[in-house]
Amino acid sequence: MAQQSTTTSAVSSATLDIPLIDFSAFLDGNRADRLSTSKAILDGFRRAGFIYLRNHGIVDVEKTFKHSATFFAKPKAEKDALAWLRTGQIRGYNAQGEEKLNNVTDPSQVIDAREYGGEDIKETLEIGREGVPGEPNKWPAGDDDFKECMVGFFSQCRGLHVELMRAIAIGFGIAENWFDDFVDAGDNVLRLLHYPEVNSNVFRSNGMQVRAGAHCDYGSITLLFQDDRGGLQVLSPNGEYVHATPIKDTIVVNSGDLLARWSNDMIKSTKHRVVEPPRRSGDDVDMIHPDRYSIAYFCVPNLDKYVDVIPGTLNASSQRKYEGVICGDYMAQKFTATFGVH
Ligand SMILES: O=C(O)CCC(=O)C(=O)O
Numbered sequence: 001m002a003q004q005s006t007t008t009s010a011v012s013s014a015t016l017d018i019p020l021i022d023f024s025a026f027l028d029g030n031r032a033d034r035l036s037t038s039k040a041i042l043d044g045f046r047r048a049g050f051i052y053l054r055n056h057g058i059v060d061v062e063k064t065f066k067h068s069a070t071f072f073a074k075p076k077a078e079k080d081a082l083a084w085l086r087t088g089q090i091r092g093y094n095a096q097g098e099e100k101l102n103n104v105t106d107p108s109q110v111i112d113a114r115e116y117g118g119e120d121i122k123e124t125l126e127i128g129r130e131g132v133p134g135e136p137n138k139w140p141a142g143d144d145d146f147k148e149c150m151v152g153f154f155s156q157c158r159g160l161h162v163e164l165m166r167a168i169a170i171g172f173g174i175a176e177n178w179f180d181d182f183v184d185a186g187d188n189v190l191r192l193l194h195y196p197e198v199n200s201n202v203f204r205s206n207g208m209q210v211r212a213g214a215h216c217d218y219g220s221i222t223l224l225f226q227d228d229r230g231g232l233q234v235l236s237p238n239g240e241y242v243h244a245t246p247i248k249d250t251i252v253v254n255s256g257d258l259l260a261r262w263s264n265d266m267i268k269s270t271k272h273r274v275v276e277p278p279r280r281s282g283d284d285v286d287m288i289h290p291d292r293y294s295i296a297y298f299c300v301p302n303l304d305k306y307v308d309v310i311p312g313t314l315n316a317s318s319q320r321k322y323e324g325v326i327c328g329d330y331m332a333q334k335f336t337a338t339f340g341v342h
């Protein structure tokens with residue numbers, strides 16, 4: 001029987017190729033399918049630091065987006081009551097300079113936009129693993145459906161994280177379950193993101209303005225669900241940002257700093273950002289870009305694990321680049337560098 005190709009191209013520019021991989025070939029396939037899918041996944045992380053997946057097995061995406069939109073539509077005071085206090089793990093609501101930039105139509109207000117040029121135009125809600133002593137999640141009051149949906153979605157994503165680490169292990173030619181003990185706690189973070197509607201003149205008046213500034217993710221891998229608005233860009237090896245255009249029913253998965261380190265830099269952690277969405281035909285120069293919603297699920301090894309170089313990533317020609325590190329210490333260092341606090 002002719003073999004059906006399970007890998008095509010999601011993004012193909014002169015400088016960056018991001019593969020689009022059918023993950024059902026891994027989840028339901030035979031040994032050969034699992035091997036070829038694993039190799040395609042690892043290859044994407046090595047070349048681009050990004051892949052797209054379809055048939056990923058996460059079923060509640062639409063429902064979770066709906067709950068996210070309902071949450072962000074709540075009055076500011078209700079959201080502020082859930083503010084992330086930045087004293088421990090990441091849990092809670094994070095408002096940024098979005099209000100001032102919302103609906104800037106009057107030229108005198110554009111000055112405000114310029115002053116806020118360094119700020120992302122976004123708000124987020126972070127949800128961690130349930131049941132961590134002293135680190136409760138912050139749930140909106142009186143909305144049990146929201147909590148149930150998010151806990152369920154968290155657990156679906158957690159399952160995909162385990163499967164993807166198995167694929168990476170197979171790709172590296174080590175035991176399929178090599179990462180299992182590293183990821184079984186599920187110390188991951190689910191982040192709902194809302195980029196409020198914004199007038200195009202905000203971007204025009206400040207060429208540096210973005211919806212989310214350029215960054216690498218810190219952990220092992222990130223599962224990123226985006227709506228159809230666009231604006232996510234990925235840095236190509238020769239320094240150009242390339243649009244990671246939304247593709248229906250797919251998720252974007254990128255490898256982060258800790259996985260790069262863990263793999264002795266065989267895997268890349270690639271910068272990305274969210275900018276003004278590309279124009280659609282018929283759009284006016286002066287227009288309001290509608291809200292954009294995305295959901296990121298940041299995966300990390302169990303925080304208490306010692307993360308040392310993955311076997312199979314060192315060979316005769318490559319020298320060990322990094323010492324081992326406790327995952328929780330590494331993450332805390334990253335957050336201290338970013339926010340000045342633990
Ligand atoms: O909203 C997006 O598409 C990207 C978000 C992101 O990169 C992040 O939160 O780390």
Ligand SMILES: [Fe+2]
Nearest residue numbers: 215216217272
């Ligand atoms: Fe990111």
